[in-house]
Amino acid sequence: MSSPLSNQVEQALAELERQKAAIDEIQGGLHSVHSTVTAKNRAVSVTVDSRGAVTAVKFPTSAYRSMAGPELGELLVDTIETARGEAMARTVAAFESLLPAGLPMVDLLTGGADPEHGPLPMDKLLAEMFRTAGPDDDPTPPTPAGGR
Structure with a gap:
């Protein structure tokens, strides 16, 4: 006959295993999560991964050519930050259930x-x-x- 404490320990260990499996599944899925943001003027498009690392920068139109250097730099920074914010929100959403x-x-x-x-x-x-x-x-x- 098992004691109530033994049952609680078994339940806690089973819950720990369920949580570990859920975390492993989420982490595996995060490798495929990317967030791509295109600036309002379509001059630049930035893709970041689930950690917020920039994985691609594209210039879908030639609009960037008529921009001053500081203006293009600011647009890049803003677009990267927006993409990182989206990636962070998706990452947080994946873990919120746990x-x-x-x-x-x-x-x-x-x-x-x-x-x-x-x-x-x-x-x-x-x-x-x-x-x-x-x-x-x-x-x-x-x-x-x-x-x-």
Whole structure:
């Protein structure tokens, strides 16, 4: 006869294996994800991969030829940043199903989550994690020894 603790450990290990398989599947799919953005004036088109690395720059029209150097440079930077933003959004969307609701994934990936400018909503994140642990579980995280 197995004990309740043994059952919980088995369930936790099974869930860990499911999560690992889901992460492996998502990571495998990210290799084929690319985001291509064409500037409004169609002078430049930029493709980036799921990590935001530029993989192609194309000039679909001859509009770039009449642009001043600084103007073309600014257009390239803006188009690259837009493509990176789209790629980041697609990458985050792929992982969102595995993460607790409310986790600021984009901020974490881009370095926007800065503890000096406000903490992450850890109380909400922990409560969500405990809530997803099971319907009979206490939805609030345990209080540390000596805590309030």
